[in-house]
Amino acid sequence: MVFSDLFFLFVFLPAFLLCYLIATWVDQKCLSDEATHSNRAKNLILVCFSLIFYAWGEPVYVFLMLFCVFVNYLVGLGIDRSEQYRKAILVIGLILNIAIIGTFKYLGFFAQCLCDMGIEVAKPNIALPIGISFYTFQSISYLIDVYRRESPVQRRFPDLLLYISMFPQLIAGPIVRYGTVADEIHHRRVNAADFSDGLYRFLIGLGKKVILANQLSEISDQFLVNGLNSLTMAGAWIGIVAFTLQIYFDFSGYSDMAIGLGRCMGFHFNENFRHPYCCNSITDFWRRWHISLGSFFRDYVYIPLGGNRHHQAVNILVVWFLTGMWHGASWNFIIWGVYFGLIVMLEKYTLLKVHDRIPAVFLHIYSMLLVIAGWGIFYFDNFDQMIVFFQAFFGNVTSFYDFVDESALLDNFWLWVIALFFCLPVRTTVGEWTDRLLGDSPLRTMVIYTSRIILSVGILILSTALLVGATNNAFIYTRF
Known part of the structure; x- marks a missing residue:
């Protein structure tokens, strides 16, 4: 279930x-x-x-x-x-x-x-x-x-x-x-405010999963599963970017739903995601993604091994090897873990020392390119398929772009726009604007709760409609 x-x-x-x-x-x-x-x-x-x-x-x-x-x-x-x-x-x-x-x-x-x-x-x-x-x-x-x-x-x-x-x-x-x-x-104890906040958070997670992640999975499957043997360079990028967005909305959606349900019962779970695709380094990305797993390995493996005090490079690689193993019993997960471990280790001695001197836009592009490539390793547990994908990903194919790629972009234009938009800290920004405009007035409370009710009902209705007859609805991280 x-x-x-x-x-x-x-x-x-x-x-x-x-x-x-x-x-x-x-x-x-x-x-x-x-x-x-x-x-x-x-x-x-x-x-x-x-x-x-x-x-x-x-x-x-x-x-x-x-x-x-x-x-x-x-x-x-x-x-x-x-x-x-x-x-x-x-x-x-x-x-x-x-x-x-x-x-x-x-x-x-x-x-x-x-x-x-x-x-x-x-x-x-x-x-x-x-x-x-x-x-x-x-x-x-x-x-x-x-x-x-x-x-x-x-x-x-x-x-x-x-x-x-x-x-x-x-x-x-x-x-x-x-x-x-x-x-x-x-x-x-649970009061009305706790239950209301928890239910709203649950429905936000439901929307992330059903309205965004499930739809994005159809695009990623179209290119990375069904169309792998005829993949163009653009198709490889479209497919893996779709998966990059899919896995974020899938897993952060589950976390939102878990945190929301816990809140409805009076439990306060810690946040598990903090807008990871707004990162400006790979180190920053992993401080924002699956925070509970990162803190587990930090507190129970990295620090006991010596942390930053002794053999830091070795400690980082051990943690990331174990992180890859935790995700699955497959070589691609181990390679994926070591891949990020090497990048994090190199950043400690290079990028992070000059981080403040580099324009933020270049840091963000650098980070996302490495993250997207990493999801390519994560996705394929079959090495032959992984090789086919990365050949197309790096342009080692006969065709750069075709009609299928164009259709995937144009036919799903608003899905792409909405998905990219909600990778940003939208709720935080809207909350700050609301506080500035309305302060602590009764109107602020009325606006917040009215908008929440409208959004919640809309998410529930649309999600229910999409779930009727849905065939691809499993959460990715239940595999781990």
């Missing part, structure tokens, strides 16, 4: 919100006293619906997730209660988590590598559980934060299960640190 699904939008989500509302009443009237505010009923509903949400597509692997949570629950308690062996317990917990993700995500890849080297081994045919990369990394961050005493240990298994299985961010992130939501598991 995915958020941009008619069943989720019109059956699962309304049913959840109704049950959650009833649970809120139960907490307030039956389970709370004057001194405390209970969330027990709401938490129970959230856990139940989260398990249903995950089991809907993969009923077997819900037991794997439950096993992972139980293991990490016991390891967390062991770290908290033991002073002498807490480091050893942490290491055991990390090994178990890495073993789980390694078995289901990388065992087949390593077996294939051995076969390619002439060492015949059996290749296991193991399906990849949805979201395993996200909930495993959340489990790892929980154990390390408990070990560092940066977060309290969770003594109730259902509450740790709530943290890891929470359906808004379960299958495609963002990677939520336990410390971010630890207090809100037991102490959260």
Whole structure:
């Protein structure tokens, strides 16, 4: 089940919100006293619906997730209660988590590598559980934060299960640190403003996914899948730019929907995107893209390895090798990670030292050209197809431009314009203009809420119309 699904939008989500509302009443009237505010009923509903949400597509692997949570629950308690062996317990917990993700995500890849080297081994045919990369990394961050005493240990298994299985961010992130939501598991309240902001953010994400990403995917598939063997240079650029926009609106749309749903329930997840295509270096790009993954590797890999203090270049390459591996068990992801690792490392010693002396427009063009080329590596897990694409991308083809390319541009003119426009910080700019023009007057509130209602209703109607009969609706990052 995915958020941009008619069943989720019109059956699962309304049913959840109704049950959650009833649970809120139960907490307030039956389970709370004057001194405390209970969330027990709401938490129970959230856990139940989260398990249903995950089991809907993969009923077997819900037991794997439950096993992972139980293991990490016991390891967390062991770290908290033991002073002498807490480091050893942490290491055991990390090994178990890495073993789980390694078995289901990388065992087949390593077996294939051995076969390619002439060492015949059996290749296991193991399906990849949805979201395993996200909930495993959340489990790892929980154990390390408990070990560092940066977060309290969770003594109730259902509450740790709530943290890891929470359906808004379960299958495609963002990677939520336990410390971010630890207090809100037991102490959260939702007012009308929270619910309104959360619902609006959810619908903005829905629009990004259905109205923009899904339509852009048809253009990228037209050139990079169906038309790869007859690709022109212009077609290669059109296809990969469409994918560049598609993956941004797809993943940032999911993050918006996750953050919005969390807000509706009283959780405040950290931002995961900050207009990455407005970057002025590759280093800047990765500070803006998938922020939760970047901060995970920074805090749990880069800094422990020595960070900027010792062997900085090696540390950067290790982090980016692991970043590529995290995205998938395929050589193209490893190459993609090393590609960006080398650029980030070189920028540390070159570009960033003279960054302020270079015109911003040249920095932006430089950054986007490298980002677009990087998405070309990311897209193709078949090296023969990748070679065909990059030959066309760099002009090593007989035809530069044809009628198909022209049609893709002109027939989708407004899609291109709107997609490029919404890569900019539109909401921030509009908010600043509104504050300047209207200040804190009652008119400002009326204008904001009226425009939000109109935009939200429009997005919901148009998205529903586009989803009827849609065949290409999966989120890209559910593969990871």
